[in-house]
Amino acid sequence: MSTTTTTTINPKTASNLSFILNKPHDVAFVDRPKPTLQNEHDVLVAVNYTGICGSDVHYWQHGAIGHYVVKDPMVLGHESAGTVVEAGSAVTELKVGDRIALEPGYPCRHCEACLGGHYNLCPDMRFAATPPYDGTLTGFWTAPADFCYKLPDNVTLQEGALVEPLAVAVHIVRQAVVTPGQSVVVMGAGPVGLLCAAVAKAFGATTVVSVDIVESKLNFAKSFCSTHTYISQRVSAEENAANIRKLAGLGSGADVVIDASGAEPSIQTCLHTVRTGGTYVQGGMGRDNITFPIMALCLKEVTAKGSFRYGSGDYKLAVELIASGKVEVKKLISEVVAFKDAEDAFKKVKQGEVIKILIGGPNEKI
Ligand SMILES: NC(=O)c1ccc[n+]([C@@H]2O[C@H](COP(=O)([O-])OP(=O)(O)OC[C@H]3O[C@@H](n4cnc5c(N)ncnc54)[C@H](O)[C@@H]3O)[C@@H](O)[C@H]2O)c1
Ligand SMILES: OC[C@H](O)C(O)[C@@H](O)CO
Known part of the structure; x- marks a missing residue:
């Protein structure tokens, strides 16, 4: 050789x-x-x-x-x-x-x-x-x-190290099939949640809500890309969901909800925030088993998907999103x-x- x-x-x-x-x-x-x-x-x-x-x-x-x-x-x-x-x-x-x-x-x-x-x-x-x-x-x-x-000439090696978590987010948002004009709620404003919010916006979502339990993370989310932020309260998942829908003017619910926290209360809130016929994607990884609001899934005919790492085309698109300045x-x-x-x-x-x-x-x- x-x-x-x-x-x-x-x-x-x-x-x-x-x-x-x-x-x-x-x-x-x-x-x-x-x-x-x-x-x-x-x-x-x-x-x-x-x-x-x-x-x-x-x-x-x-x-x-x-x-x-x-x-x-x-x-x-x-x-x-x-x-x-x-x-x-x-x-x-x-x-x-x-x-x-x-x-x-x-x-x-x-x-x-x-x-x-x-x-x-x-x-x-x-x-x-x-x-x-x-x-x-x-x-x-x-x-x-x-x-x-x-990496294209206008992407630095330091940005290049961020392609991995961005590819995770690209895969999650692709699983959700986000289209222009949609509303997307992302639970968790850590790196993965922030990047999901940014990718959803780059895909054309016009309402992007970030939810977390830490105020400083939401302050960053607002400056980064989110149109709305909500700090999760110690109330029921239904109440948090109602607050999110009201705050962001989502009417009966969001087109897409993404969990990027892995936390049980957040996952429950997802199912109560999504609209009838909407899509829920589980990106966060937490406990193996949780209490899950299965009736909300059934009664609203929610499309539910999981997302794991990244696959065909995700890395390539992640590099393009950075090079084009979209993320x-x-x-x-x-x-x-x-x-x-x-x-x-x-x-x-x-x-x-x-x-x-x-x-x-x-x-x-x-
Ligand atoms: N699907 C995959 O392939 C994949 C890849 C990488 C990471 N992950 C998972 O994605 C999740 C996010 O990753 P990260 O690196 O951003 O982690 P992170 O820990 O930095 O972010 C998680 C965020 O969720 C918030 N949070 C906790 N409880 C919450 C609640 N009840 N409601 C709303 N927000 C809440 C935390 O405050 C934190 O900001 C983790 O669960 C991680 O394991 C999945
Ligand atoms: O971004 C990829 C994730 O961090 C990995 O899947 C991790 O969980 C290790 O296996």
């Missing part, structure tokens, strides 16, 4: 320092062996920036998410952008020096889900920082070239820290002090 290697970051000499979780609250910086191309369709990427996701923080705190349990030391991180430093001989779309957003999950490409157009649901998915697979808070990363998305992801970046400060950055996310914090790669000067 022939490959080419020339760039400012030299993979032969640069560090492959990795931020590793040994067990809950026990992290370490370890210089791991550099990855190599596995076949001629791969590229080797120097990781420039990685955002911290709630799931990274959950693994750091608890060592597990559901049945995904960290049994061996695992590199954290999966929201990354980087620079191609080596390209396999069969790679035609990318070249050394290209800046890319890194899709961090690699499906088998052969199973029923993959061949049926739902590769995100592949049972053999190898997803970064989901045990047993290592993540991207490391110096270098090998990926199939078709899971790397070239200003840079506004979500609260802080950019050096690799050595990764653990402190995790603490800040846990304390809720930031919207999105980026960690520079180990070879990045911050």
Whole structure:
């Protein structure tokens, strides 16, 4: 196999320092062996920036998410952008020096889900920082070239690290089939909820309501993209829903409701906020089982859908939404820290002090 290697970051000499979780609250910086191309369709990427996701923080705190349990030391991180430093001989779309957003999950490409157009649901998915697979808070990363998305000149590498959560939002809003003029209510104003609201607006929704339990998050949502905000009260789901409908002039209900919180009261409010014949999409992930208002679903003939990660075209559209200025992801970046400060950055996310914090790669000067 022939490959080419020339760039400012030299993979032969640069560090492959990795931020590793040994067990809950026990992290370490370890210089791991550099990855190599596995076949001629791969590229080797120097990781420039990685955002911290709630799931990274959950693994750091608890060592597990559901049945995904960290049994061996695992590199954290999966929201990354980087620079191609080596390209396999069969790679035609990318070249050394290209800046890319890194899709961090690699499906088998052969199973029923993959061949049926739902590769995100592949049972053999190898997803970064989901045990047993290592993540991207490391110096270098090998990926199939078709899971790397070239960033246009007007998109920075820092914005490129936000493509991952934006792709999650694109998938959720696509599941909802939002059309121009519609009303959309999004429960949760964390990064995913904020980006769902922004994507819904970019798709043509004219009323976009953000709901949360934290006032500062709603203040940001209002400045970011939402037409209305509502702070959830300690009242019944029906009462919160009635308040949201009144506040945003939704009449009998919203065309689309999205849960991006994973919280039981919020999910219940969704079903009472959606209009007859409307659509509800579950994007948030919380407890396995909750009390769910099934009669509201039946009596209003609500279309209910789930949404998991991202699939065909979602990353591509996410990059286009940033490049066209329709979703200003840079506004979500609260802080950019050096690799050595990764653990402190995790603490800040846990304390809720930031919207999105980026960690520079180990070879990045911050
Ligand atoms: N479907 C997927 O593929 C996918 C991918 C990434 C994240 N997620 C999930 O999406 C959700 C949002 O992710 P995030 O990174 O923005 O998380 P986050 O924790 O930053 O945001 C969640 C928000 O929900 C708010 N909230 C909590 N209870 C609420 C309630 N009762 N009503 C309204 N708001 C409430 C919180 O205050 C917070 O602002 C999480 O559940 C996460 O696990 C799903
Ligand atoms: O954005 C993708 C999500 O964070 C992942 O699915 C996460 O839950 C880890 O598996």
